[in-house]
Amino acid sequence: MKKNIGLFVVLVLILIFAVFAIRWIEHRMKYVISDAVFVETDYLSNLGFNRVSGKIIQLYKKEGDAVKADETIAKIDDTxxxxxxxxxxxxxxxxxxxxxxxxxxxxxxxxxxxxxxxxxxxxxxxxxxxxxxxxxxxxxxxxxxxxxxxxxxxxxxxxxxxxxxxxxxxxxxxxxxxxxxxxxxxxxxxxxxxxxxxxxxxxxxxxxxxxxxxxxxxxxxxxxxxxxxxxxxxxxxxxxxxxxTELKSPYNGIIAKKYVSIGDIVKAGQPVYAIVKENSFYIKVLLEETKLSGVKVGNKAYIKLDAYPDKTFEGVVESIDIASAAKFALVPRDISAGEFTKLAQRIPVKIRITKGDMGLLRVGLGGEVEIEKK
CATH class of the missing domain: 1.10.287 (Helix Hairpins)
Structure with missing residues (x-):
């Protein structure tokens, strides 16, 4: 009797494993999965004073503060x-x-x-x-x-x-x-x-x-x-x-970095703040060339960020770069002699976020993405 019960348990476990394995295989066939995921933005601006230099007398914002378009965020002495x-x-x-x-x-x-x-x-x-x-x-x-x-x-x-x-x-x-x-x-x-x-x-x-x-x-x-x-x-x-002498924000956004302090002497054009434009975030995926099959512009994508493991962001593929990321490296590989180690190249894929709390996003956050195949 005990032997039959043990055999039944084993069969049940095998069945459960088989179901999960089939579902896992089906999921892998339906989605492209990658963990080379980064939060990026097209609007990260280093702001400095135009044509004027002098001593900083006011810094109205700190890192993480929201700013409005044309809002004064810093001032130098104009005496x-x-x-x-x-x-x-x-x-x-x-x-x-x-x-x-x-x-x-x-x-x-x-x-x-x-x-x-x-x-x-x-x-x-x-x-x-x-x-x-x-x-x-x-x-x-x-x-x-x-x-x-x-x-x-x-x-x-x-x-x-x-x-x-x-x-x-x-x-x-x-x-x-x-x-x-x-x-x-x-x-x-x-x-x-x-x-x-x-x-x-x-x-x-x-x-x-x-x-x-x-x-x-x-x-x-x-x-x-x-x-x-x-x-x-x-x-x-x-x-x-x-x-x-009054530094103004060019658009609605968030202070990403403060480079100076009150009392500092700054030159014209020297960065004072870095600002990320509001709702300008997107997901950049460095997708292996072996996973490109079935990935098209317009495909849905689901993103989980390491900083918020319990939240899922939705998006769509907006563009697929025409060249690999290695092509634009500072020191590209020299393969003219025919001697190279074959590596899977990565193609940058841009995903526009369509659903999720954009206020949680920060440039540079990593995570994982699942892109539907077509």
Missing amino acids: DYKIQLENINYEIESLKQQKSQLENQLSRIIQENELNQKITSLTTQEIEKKIESLSAQKSQVEAQIEKAKKDEERYRNLLEKGLVPKAKYEEINTQLKVLLDQKKAIEKSISELNLSKAKSKETVELVKTQGQVSKEIQDQISALENKILALTKQKEDLENQIKY
């Missing part, structure tokens, strides 16, 4: 940059005041110039007309003088002979003197007008000089405008640099 900005603002304001003064001066000179040009133009024309008129009068008087001289000489001869009374001669002589005085007055007037004309020409030269001064002032204004423009660009650049 020197603000002092430079104040100096540039003062210099720009000073140059603007100089420019305003020159513009006012230029406006006055232009107005005076225009007025002088009008006055000079009118005065010259009037003087020339007066000179022309007086010259005509002088010619007439000179003709009268010539006639009066002849009359005076004729009456003087007649007077000497006693043929005309003395009063008549004196009348003729007086007319000659009047005409001579009139000629002198006209010549004096013409001389004065010529002097006025010369002064008018001096005014024209003054107008020309003022025009040259106007050009020089305009050149000074242009030079100031160029300086103001250059300083304005410097100001805008400094304002950007002041903004850069």
Whole structure:
């Protein structure tokens, strides 16, 4: 009886083993299994200050903290940059005041110039007309003088002979003197007008000089405008640099690494934090070439991570690399001589996670994957 019971137990155990063996074989035929599994991300960024350097005065996050897009996560001392900005603002304001003064001066000179040009133009024309008129009068008087001289000489001869009374001669002589005085007055007037004309020409030269001064002032204004423009660009650049003294997160994510401490002096571009983008994790599998059969893009996959053995993540195969991982090794194997040890090459397979608590994932975690075959 005992022998029969022992035989029955053995048969039951054999049956159970056979069932488990068949199920294990069926599972292995249905799934590709690998433990070369790693949690990876396409968005692991080392963040540093852009274009600025200085002493760290604030670090707002620590490792493992969540961050939002455009959130300030660190700051360096911006005192020197603000002092430079104040100096540039003062210099720009000073140059603007100089420019305003020159513009006012230029406006006055232009107005005076225009007025002088009008006055000079009118005065010259009037003087020339007066000179022309007086010259005509002088010619007439000179003709009268010539006639009066002849009359005076004729009456003087007649007077000497006693043929005309003395009063008549004196009348003729007086007319000659009047005409001579009139000629002198006209010549004096013409001389004065010529002097006025010369002064008018001096005014024209003054107008020309003022025009040259106007050009020089305009050149000074242009030079100031160029300086103001250059300083304005410097100001805008400094304002950007002041903004850069605040380090901001480019996207929602988690602080993976903090490289510096408060009080450290950092250079532009030096890493301050490493940030992993939110929900950017995927599973990287280095799958042996002997297990590639049946693995296609779109196949379902089930992942268990060593850190969370009681949790299962689901996913799908997103891509299968075109080359083996060894092809991109820092020191690839040299097989040109034909001497090599045959090893199973591994092909990187990317699995996109579709189900599971993404908040548990950390870059670098290992585990095991089962990929359905098709």
